[in-house]
Amino acid sequence: MSISNLNQSIRLNFSGRAAGNSDLGNTPNYFRKGLSERQLFVVEMLIAAVFCFSPLLYNNPYRLNIFLSWEGAYRIYLGQMPFKEYALPMGYGYWLIPAMFFKIFGPFMYSLIKAQVFINLVSILAFRSILKLFNVTPVTILLSVLVFCLSYVSKNFWPWYNHTVIVYELVALYFVLLPVLKTSGWKTVASLGFSALCVFLSIFTKQDAGALTLLICLAILTYDTLIEKSPRKLLTFLGFFTATCIAFIAPIWQYDFTYWFNYGQAPHDSRLVLHDFFNHIVGWAYFEKFFLFVTVIMILDKARKGRAFFENKTQFLFAFFTLAILIEALIIQVTSDEPPYGEDFFYAFGFVFCFSHLRFSIDLSRWYYLATCLVFVTFWWTGIYWRNIQRVIAKKPVAVAKVEKEAPHKYRLAKEFKTMDKLYLAESTIEGIKRIQALDVVKNKKDIKVLNMSELTSLAYEMPFTPLTNQPMWFHQGVSIFQKEVDEFCVKVRNNEYDLVLFESIPTNEVINFYPEDVNTCLKENYNLEFSFLAPRTPAESYIHVYTKKK
Incomplete structure (x- = not known):
């Protein structure tokens, strides 16, 4: 072997790489090649699938x-x-x-x-x-x-x-x-x-x-x-x-x-x-x-x-x-x-x-x-x-566990209701919904006319009833309804046009008139308050009031 060939062999042995493979050395060929565009796309879709x-x-x-x-x-x-x-x-x-x-x-x-x-x-x-x-x-x-x-x-x-x-x-x-x-x-x-x-x-x-x-x-x-x-x-x-x-x-x-x-x-x-x-x-x-x-x-x-x-x-x-x-x-x-x-x-x-x-x-x-x-x-x-890892390993969602620590309410999955399956609700909220379903006006009247000013909108399917028409869908005063609509609701309440009314009261330190309190005042004057129960909202400070017509 010539001196030049010997020197080249020594350089290759010490450096571990040839001139055309400056950063790979003796790395196997399947590691040297970069991922193809198709392979990168597959990785993208796997990432997308996980997150979606x-x-x-x-x-x-x-x-x-x-x-x-x-x-x-x-x-x-x-x-x-x-x-x-x-x-x-x-x-x-x-x-x-x-x-x-x-x-x-x-x-x-x-x-x-x-x-x-x-x-x-x-x-x-x-x-x-x-x-x-x-x-x-x-x-x-x-x-x-x-x-x-x-x-x-x-x-x-x-x-x-x-x-x-x-x-x-x-x-x-x-x-x-x-x-x-x-x-x-x-x-x-x-x-x-x-x-x-x-x-x-x-x-x-x-x-x-x-x-x-x-x-x-x-x-x-x-x-x-x-x-x-x-x-x-x-x-x-x-x-x-x-x-x-x-x-x-x-x-x-x-x-x-x-x-x-x-x-x-x-x-x-x-x-x-x-x-x-x-x-x-x-x-x-x-x-x-x-x-x-x-x-x-x-x-x-x-x-x-x-x-x-x-x-x-x-x-x-x-x-x-x-x-x-x-x-x-x-x-x-x-x-x-x-x-x-x-x-x-x-x-x-x-x-x-x-x-x-x-x-x-x-x-x-x-x-x-x-x-x-x-x-x-x-x-x-x-x-x-x-x-997300914490959500997977926790017995209950972090938000639910936090509420249970801060307030005397116990939460569980609302398996009784098709629309809310796999959702956590407070036990008092679940019992409140059952009490609504047990009311005579709900059990005995067909085509019940319900004004539902609460976050339990899916009761329309559970009870069931048809959401009322010729009114706003959303009741936040100053955003989706205004004084004109509030006055119209009060007129209908005074005329006893609703068989059942659900009204949710939310503390003003959280949000003002998310449901218009003027309507609640009209209800107190013209309807019977049957009972109240905890609303499905955090923090657990809001309540749903159930009203029926005065006999």
Whole structure:
């Protein structure tokens, strides 16, 4: 052996790697290769499945305000037409999917969780599809999907309109980006039509996020008009959106639609209060402002290319889209403050924009680098899955155990009632429902007329009775009903129009007039109070009063 060959052999033995395998050495070939795009997609879907389907495994406490989700879906399930037969301070887009799941699985509370499984899956698919349009690498998409699931999906296991509106928005934005960045021909028309429908449904779910969705779509299509020097896509979208508005609103316009649909007009209160924006944005919003800072710096760096950056649709729209989402998150944390984490979708968009602009000399698709990334992204959000682990190992949900420690009430699963199976209720609440069912007016009267101003809306199925029409569905005074409606209820009470009334009193230190106390005063004067029992609400300080006609 020559001296040069001997030296090369010694170097290989000491270094453990040849020139073409600088970071792998004698590692087996199946470890050297990175995961393929298909394999990464499979991992994504496994992550999505875990986060979407795991809520079906839990027994849950009776969720605050879930009664609104149930009743809105149940009324549509029965065929009642919103605004015509009952009034709402918003559109009915939110209740369409839960109503569909009521038709499939029955009008039960857990059908709402099944509906949320579907909604969460749609949100994940829409999110990753948007990233693919921006040519984000498969590894970055996988990590971003994990961030999206940890920061946003995991918190939404019951449907709620402040979440559903964002899902409609993501779908609408995907289908408006699709013809701008990819499709052509008839697919362009179909995509813009479906986007217009989803934009309308987002507005008809929650006005603030829905209006911002419309503005973002119009901005994207205006940009496309400038680049392509043709307004065809913009005009097509506007045509579909106008037609959709007419199709949905024209049949209900005559039913005092503008009075109920809250866009800040009297007697509704506007949420665009400057002080609130300063309080939240200046006082808090640390991560939003951090991602905003990094995004702006990256955009300024790209803007040095001048017109080349502006004309690169993928790069420019990726930057604009991220910026728009971050600004929206800052706005809706003020205008849609319940639940308090409704804007947390921004984490995933901020993460993907920042991470996709980092340059690595290592291949992140190799399993050991990918595993390291997954571990540290998960470690970033330990609080989420740690709470879920506690839920799994606990004998009762943490919220239920906490209430039992703070108040002299015992909770158990409400197995007696089909609509509330797998839900924890206080034993006194369960006994109260049984006492209602045992009343003579309930057992002996057909087509009983019930005014149900309580959170036990699913009693409509359990007793059963048909929810009353020609009245608001939601009774929060100053939000969904006003003095005019309160006076109308009192007139009906004085005229003994109801066979049975359930009225829930909530302490004013928790919320004022969630159910109008003036109506309760009228009931005390004109109806018999049969009994009262604990409401399904935490903290356990609210009570439901059961009234019947005076004999």
